[in-house]
Amino acid sequence: MKEKDARGKVSLARSRLEGERGAIRKDRGGRISVALVYPNYYRVGMSNLGFQAVYSLLNKRDDVVAERAFLPEDKETSLRPAAGRGLFTLESQSPLSVFDIIAFSISFENDYPNILTILEAGMIPLLERERDEFCPIIMAGGITSFMNPEPIALFFDLFLPGEAEANLDEFIERFIEIRGTGADRKETLERLEKAMTSVYVPSLFRVEYNEDGTIRSRLSSHKDSSPGKIISCPKSADPAVSRSAILTKDTEFADTVLIELGRGCGWSCRFCAAGYVYRPPRQHREQDVLECIDRALTESQHIGLLSASVLDVPGINDIFDHITERGGRFSVSSLRVNLLNEDALYRLKRSGQKSLAIAIEAGSERLRKVINKHLTNEQIINAVKITARVSDFSLKLYFIIGLPTETRDDVEEIVSLVKVIKHHMVKESRGRGTIGRIRLSVNCFIPKAFTPFQWFPMESVASLKEKQKWLKKAIEKEGGVTVSFDVAKWAYMQTLFSMGDRRVGSILMLGHQYRDDWSAAFRHSEINPDFFVLRPRGLDEVLPWDFIDHGIRKEYLKKEYMLALKGIESDICDVGKCDRCGVCHLGL
Template sequence: MAWKTDKFHKRFAESEIGTIRKPWKGRIKVALVYPNTYHVGMSNLGFQTVYDLLNKIDHVVCERGFLPTDKRQGSGRIITIESGSPISAFDVIAFSVSFENDFPNLLTILEKAGLPLRSSNRESPHPLIIAGGVTFFLNPEPVAPFVDCFLIGEAEAILPRFFDTDLPDLLNQDRTSCLKTLAQNVPGTYVPEFYNATYHSDGTFRAVEPVLDVPVKIERRFLKDLSRAPTCSAVLTSDTTFDRTFLIEVSRGCPHGCRFCSTGFVYRPPRFRPLSLLEKCMQHGVSMTDQIGLVGASVSDHPEINKLCSQKFEKDIRISFSSFRADALSPELLSVLRQSKVKTATIAPDAGSQRLRNIINKGITEQDILNAAETLVAEGIPNLKLYFMVGLPLETMDDVEAIVTLCKQIKHKFLKSSRARKRIGEITVSLSSFVPKPFTPFQWVAMDDIGSLKSKIK
């Protein structure tokens, strides 16, 4: 189907390698929407993975939509990159959401698409609005009134069943029958309108109970074995944070279990992809670009990371890491960072004092942090980013002061190493406030109040 597209979407489409275009006829049409701009969405490997997975299903055609960057873009309409079609023309609109901050954008997109915001006000022929992503493993309730159904779990473990060959028939039924069949037959499907929340007399939450014959508990779906499920970039474009970098997920979850961190708990057990699969992914990536990004909660924990990075290719490639631990900088990893001309490395002490790092189970010492800062700069990485939080449980003002002290100590090491290399880069300190996350040991800890946070940041 041909729709009038615009110069913004044409520019995005023309700058891409790997765009998937499939004929619409006879297929379920899915608009996969990232509730933020093209640049942000295309930097998200989870979003790209869903795009690839859906298009691998023969009877599905999946196109991508994003929040317009500015008013000139498509006159504010939400149209897809592949065919320039309005998302309201699709059978299904699938939101892929990784961050709670994007929740308001989900509503903006529904409004711009001309669709009723509330699920209860939509009916056939409106598209089915579904949503998935890690933010909904944690808590789908903030946007529950606006979504017809959530897919709770990892995409590979739930999408093939959800989009099986009966879905075209179900989409022709009335909305409630379609959703009921999905909720009853596809584990991980949560239809908010089929559940009621109940509360104690003091107003505190009691339970969520089904009002129809659907599962009492929604099972979070996850892939037990990643060894046959590569997760890599589907589309390369310069218009992302990673600029034509081919991303490869090396692992899912994290073995460290920092007590504030949802990644360390919702993706349990941590799973690592085998070297043989990752080598194949890397070869595929090298056929498309010379920049490889290894992605994972803690890439340096992969047991064969050094072997993976020492693969030889016919051309020079640059390898970057989404994360590494301050206590895991092996000579091999440092050599890869040096060869890849990485400009900025991130260290996340998270807390300033050892006392508080022990409380949050961070598992790194002050010496690990100082050694990492000194070594990274000595290896030629000029800039450092430091991540800290305030408002952590059991924090005192001494712990807050310790952030300043630690930054000064890091600066001292940084300058010593920088002067030796005759180049002084920048240290960026990022300070955020602790937010209690579901499923972590700190989930019931109250958040610090704004006045207290402000006084700590001063």
């Protein structure tokens, strides 16, 4: 039976490979082997441009072979140890345990429980301290590793925070060099940590706590490491244009080549981590983007253009035209409302885009000032009028509830604003006879490291659920508008995994032990998760992620926090002319 199961899994892997274009097959002999793991299902991982970019970067090197592995799905559960081999990679169907390195690419905190599932399925000891000489090096990169790696520190031998283009090559070279000297596992980790300022080996540091549970200090537990070493997050001044390396039908964006237009965002919304940890905002050169598009169009007709704010990209209408004139189609990620214009909308319509994703975030202008959104009601209404005149685009409107300083009035203003939006959509569409739908997606505020909102707590689950219930009733009364919500208790978990320190690792272990029964995990935990989720942090407190350096001054974040409390907006980024947060001073 086991053998039959294992054969079934191998044929599933092979059929996935057959459905792909662009997968790389290499012989492992003489090369450093990396099992690149996405801690979620194949379909989700293959939709992630960061994961695909790291796969390309690794395989570009002749001395590395990188193969992919994902969270096993129901049909793959026999890849667990019971099948005898453990979880294996897609390309060569080799068990994870035979690779030199198992590298996780982590984009979302809610995938943390999956890391433990994958390690277990790969027959790898969950805790770093339980691994022996024969175990691969277990490492992680991706945005959550450079916001706050501490909640998962117990499970990783090392983290490589920062943009992969800026430090992955150096890491591989150092790894080859150190391994070539016959260094054992422990020595390899110590030497890597010493050699690169962006390598973080959690086991070389211990954390001491105050009686009230806050952090007192971080100390080095290794003679050669400086106490409380600061881990720098290198950024590439001019990263190459990232694009999907592998095309498959089995993703969220079937057979679409995703192309990154730039990195970072200069609008500085105070809740948004990507707007801080990817600073400074950088746009790829138009010519580089066009060349990438030309190559992509030889593989697929459909291009997905990714940017935190697509309409900010210089020459964006020329890029749109370039694609359509060559017989391609494109779709875009989210659009800033105040930048919507007829020229761009007609191009989107011509390319077949039917719906627009628009992030309004807060119902009231007051709260939009608190979050530094730089968006007035008048700008929203103007954008809706223009949009409805051009076409019957459906609008997907994103809002956040539970934002700092939010009152009942702010929540009620979401409903008033949606009524006004609907009124103008109907009015402007009258001559045409068709009207786009309005869908609301309402998410809970989750505080994030390295933002000015890192000192705020999350609102209680009970209060958020009450707001969701009220909003649902009020919006549905409107008719013709639908609303969906995220799950408040999952927002609680995400906050715990985003804002926790090392002690949260023990809660993750319990969650794994109780097979994702988090109520049982919390009941058996000696750590109170509310301490990390619902407690406002003191401005002078040592935060779990303070040892990571993005070049952003903490004083700047404090200043932004104070401005938020006063409901005052600050300027958007002006790269080259500004030194407010400290990043551009680095000369990137």
